Amino acid sequence: xxxxxxxxxxxxxxxxxxxxxxxGFTGVRGGEEAIARLARPAALxxxxxxxxxxxxxxxxxxxTDLSVALVANNSHSEKPMIFKLxxxxxxxxxxxxxxxxxxxxxxxxxxxxxxRLPERTMLATLGAQAFVGLGFYAFLLFSSNxxxxxxxxxxxxxxxxxxxxxxxxxxxPPTLYFGYVGLSVAFSFVVGALLTRQVTxxxxxxxxxxxxGAWVFLTIGITAGSYWAYYELGWGGWxxxxxxxxxxxxxxxxxxxxxxxxxxxxxxxALRAWTVMLGVIGFSMSMVGTFLVRSGILTSVHAFxxxxxxxxxxxxxxxxxxxxxxxxxxxxxxxxxxxxxFSVLSRExxxxxxxxxxxxxxxxxxxxxxxxxxxEAFDMRVSVGPPYFNPVSAIFVLPMLVVLAxxxxxxxxxxxxxxxRLPVVALGVxxxxxxxxxxxxxxxxxxxxxxxxxxxxxxxxxxxxLRGRSLRRLPLAVWGMVIAHFGVGVxxxxxxxxxxxxxxxxxxANTGDVMEVGPWQAVLAGVVPVAGPNWTALxxxxxxxxxxxxxxxxxxxxxxxWSPPQETSEIALVTRWNGQLYVGIGNQNEDGRWQLRLxxxxxxxxxxxxxxxxxxxxxxxxxxxxxxxxxxxxxxxKIADRRADEEAFAQEAGA
Amino acid sequence: xxxxxKPKHQRLVLLFVALVALVGAGLLAAWALRNQADYxxxxxxxxxxxxxxxxxxxxxxxxxxxxxxxxxxxxTIHFVVGDGEASVPVSFTxxxxxxxxxxxxxIAEGTMDADGTFVASNLLAKHDENYVxxxxxxxxxxxxxxxxxxxxx
Numbered sequence: 001x002x003x004x005x006x007x008x009x010x011x012x013x014x015x016x017x018x019x020x021x022x023x024g025f026t027g028v029r030g031g032e033e034a035i036a037r038l039a040r041p042a043a044l045x046x047x048x049x050x051x052x053x054x055x056x057x058x059x060x061x062x063x064t065d066l067s068v069a070l071v072a073n074n075s076h077s078e079k080p081m082i083f084k085l086x087x088x089x090x091x092x093x094x095x096x097x098x099x100x101x102x103x104x105x106x107x108x109x110x111x112x113x114x115x116r117l118p119e120r121t122m123l124a125t126l127g128a129q130a131f132v133g134l135g136f137y138a139f140l141l142f143s144s145n146x147x148x149x150x151x152x153x154x155x156x157x158x159x160x161x162x163x164x165x166x167x168x169x170x171x172x173p174p175t176l177y178f179g180y181v182g183l184s185v186a187f188s189f190v191v192g193a194l195l196t197r198q199v200t201x202x203x204x205x206x207x208x209x210x211x212x213g214a215w216v217f218l219t220i221g222i223t224a225g226s227y228w229a230y231y232e233l234g235w236g237g238w239x240x241x242x243x244x245x246x247x248x249x250x251x252x253x254x255x256x257x258x259x260x261x262x263x264x265x266x267x268x269x270a271l272r273a274w275t276v277m278l279g280v281i282g283f284s285m286s287m288v289g290t291f292l293v294r295s296g297i298l299t300s301v302h303a304f305x306x307x308x309x310x311x312x313x314x315x316x317x318x319x320x321x322x323x324x325x326x327x328x329x330x331x332x333x334x335x336x337x338x339x340x341x342f343s344v345l346s347r348e349x350x351x352x353x354x355x356x357x358x359x360x361x362x363x364x365x366x367x368x369x370x371x372x373x374x375x376e377a378f379d380m381r382v383s384v385g386p387p388y389f390n391p392v393s394a395i396f397v398l399p400m401l402v403v404l405a406x407x408x409x410x411x412x413x414x415x416x417x418x419x420x421r422l423p424v425v426a427l428g429v430x431x432x433x434x435x436x437x438x439x440x441x442x443x444x445x446x447x448x449x450x451x452x453x454x455x456x457x458x459x460x461x462x463x464x465x466l467r468g469r470s471l472r473r474l475p476l477a478v479w480g481m482v483i484a485h486f487g488v489g490v491x492x493x494x495x496x497x498x499x500x501x502x503x504x505x506x507x508x509a510n511t512g513d514v515m516e517v518g519p520w521q522a523v524l525a526g527v528v529p530v531a532g533p534n535w536t537a538l539x540x541x542x543x544x545x546x547x548x549x550x551x552x553x554x555x556x557x558x559x560x561x562w563s564p565p566q567e568t569s570e571i572a573l574v575t576r577w578n579g580q581l582y583v584g585i586g587n588q589n590e591d592g593r594w595q596l597r598l599x600x601x602x603x604x605x606x607x608x609x610x611x612x613x614x615x616x617x618x619x620x621x622x623x624x625x626x627x628x629x630x631x632x633x634x635x636x637x638k639i640a641d642r643r644a645d646e647e648a649f650a651q652e653a654g655a
Numbered sequence: 656x657x658x659x660x661k662p663k664h665q666r667l668v669l670l671f672v673a674l675v676a677l678v679g680a681g682l683l684a685a686w687a688l689r690n691q692a693d694y695x696x697x698x699x700x701x702x703x704x705x706x707x708x709x710x711x712x713x714x715x716x717x718x719x720x721x722x723x724x725x726x727x728x729x730x731t732i733h734f735v736v737g738d739g740e741a742s743v744p745v746s747f748t749x750x751x752x753x754x755x756x757x758x759x760x761x762i763a764e765g766t767m768d769a770d771g772t773f774v775a776s777n778l779l780a781k782h783d784e785n786y787v788x789x790x791x792x793x794x795x796x797x798x799x800x801x802x803x804x805x806x807x808x
Contacts, residue, residue: 274673357676383692568753584750587750589729591729593729595750
């Protein structure tokens with residue numbers, strides 16, 4: 001009964017989305033006001049129903065109700081509770097239900113609190129939100145029903161892919177989905193603004209928190225995903241340019257560009273059409289990402305179920321939503337008046353470079369990701385990897401990082417080089433010093449070399465906008481910018497350092513053998529069997545010394561899971577402030593020796609610290625913007641109250 | 656008011672700059688993709704076309720029975736990948752994936768060396784029960800079946 005309850009809630013939510021669509025567009029066309037007024041309540045009730053449906057699914061997974069096909073296929077009664085719950089969204093149907101639920105909750109939130117825009121624009125926005133939502137409801141109900149029953153119910157479930165039984169991964173997909181859905185909200189605002197010809201700074205201000213939120217979630221999702229691939233796959237790398245990784249990177253690139261152009265629109269009323277365009281691209285990339293991951297159309301280390309029918313469904317949704325938005329954009333772009341002008345040397349000018357470089361990088365990643373699909377049409381099978389992505393994207397990313405270090409020093413509208421000459425020269429000198437220092441001490445490739453130089457310049461440069469400002473009175477949003485930019489430098493430093501200076505040892509070792517890698521020395525003390533809740537493993541123990549001093553022990557495992565049966569390699573990581581030792585155990589040779597792989601990765605952790613700093617910057621900016629919005633709202637209410645009081649007083653006095 | 660550019664045309668100038676950058680990026684990408692994409696080969700195609708040594712590529716096929724030999728250093732293996740028509744010797748230094756066994760499908764990433772051995776930098780084997788490397792799906796079913804049967808005899 002419980003599964004049917006969830007299904008009914010989902011159908012009702014879909015019906016309410018239909019009502020919301022009709023009400024929204026009735027309002028836009030100036031129709032019956034009684035109908036238009038239903039849009040906001042419809043969004044709210046829809047959010048509640050969708051939330052209920054998702055809670056139902058969680059409940060089914062918590063109880064391991066094996067009469068539900070999805071639970072039987074993806075869960076197991078003897079799995080730890082946290083992974084039972086995570087199993088609810090660790091599969092295709094459940095994750096699509098999560099997507100729709102988050103989208104409905106976002107719609108409900110807008111309907112409840114957002115009252116700054118003209119009501120017609122809001123109705124158009126809610127209508128657009130319902131339109132996008134309906135597509136996903138149809139997808140769920142007609143081709144991915146999560147509540148489908150299985151008759152007869154099996155005695156035991158299939159379990160969850162052991163690679164996915166990881167606490168980090170339990171929260172990874174939802175994080176990305178929050179990001180994707182945030183961009184769908186920005187998209188709805190864009191459609192609303194275009195339909196009602198209201199591309200104004202106020203529109204950018206209303207949309208901005210949603211972009212910021214989406215961007216923070218995407219940043220965290222990418223950072224976590226990278227770390228997961230790093231320690232779970234056991235290949236020592238942190239970014240593989242895998243289609244699934246690119247699927248999360250592309251919306252991030254678009255969101256980063258959108259975030260910056262929306263800032264220009266909000267504070268300077270410029271880049272109007274450009275911001276609208278980026279809003280459309282941002283959500284397009286979310287849908288392309290979902291399509292790539294969910295259709296299984298590309299080979300990926302992140303294996304998901306392959307189902308051509310679902311792929312076509314998402315592709316159709318993509319075509320309808322994005323095609324429609326592009327047609328709307330082209331037909332309305334002419335009516336978006338040109339915004340305020342600015343000189344080339346200005347904050348706006350720098351942000352234009354940021355936008356163009358990010359868009360170009362996005363194009364490069366998109367083409368590289370889709371190229372194997374295109375050639376397959378001509379019966380050629382190719383794969384595209386780092387030799388393409390690294391140098392080609394660097395052509396746009398590296399100049400952008402130079403602008404990142406200097407741009408925030410510029411004033412809005414127009415500036416003169418003379419005013420910023422001192423800090424620019426200082427940063428230039430710093431860059432040359434680092435370059436000379438690295439060149440004199442080591443021979444490294446050109447990309448990591450430029451990366452190291454620019455990372456230092458960006459890290460220092462990101463704090464320069466604080467020069468001559470009172471730190472106490474600095475708005476939170478500016479702190480956010482400074483910390484996020486600093487994080488970019490930190491992350492880049494980690495990437496360049498690991499690429500340039502990592503050292504690797506691959507050996508077959510007997511018990512008692514000593515291995516050296518970088519400043520580390522490891523001894524294979526022994527290999528013993530160990531057991532966990534749903535796996536057994538062979539665990540090597542390797543006492544370590546760093547620079548001759550004792551430095552703990554590494555215990556890598558070769559694990560065998562039994563439901564479903566699968567072998568995984570559990571890496572041992574020893575973290576120091578200046579990097580990580582990465583130890584993996586392989587197979588045992590016939591002569592009894594164990595294969596061991598050791599990496600010393602200097603400052604590799606800075607990659608993820610940087611990612612977290614970027615996300616923290618986003619959170620601070622979001623808090624700053626929200627608190628300004630709230631205090632503005634309170635002030636407006638006070639003024640309105642006073643005016644009402646005065647009027648009442650005047651009337652009384654008159655009477 | 657705006658340095659050097661006639662304000663009237665600013666919108667067009669911005670559009671132009673953006674278009675030039677994006678078209679440039681597209682051309683650059685197209686050029687680089689032609690040069691940097693790794694082509695996928697079956698052993699028979701490698702034998703027929705003998706691709707230039709040193710170019711990145713992927714080789715896919717079945718690991719022939721009895722062909723895996725571990726070398727003296729304990730971390731290098733030599734094996735033979737075949738597709739029923741031809742076979743290619745492969746050398747790999749590293750930790751092979753758990754599901755890499757004789758008689759099963761494998762994708763090797765790497766380059767050909769001058770003497771006709773494929774030097775693999777990475778091996779992808781069957782991931783789990785539900786996952787077959789996508790390139791292997793495209794070997795005709797007959798090819799794979801014939802291969803497995805031939806190796807089982």
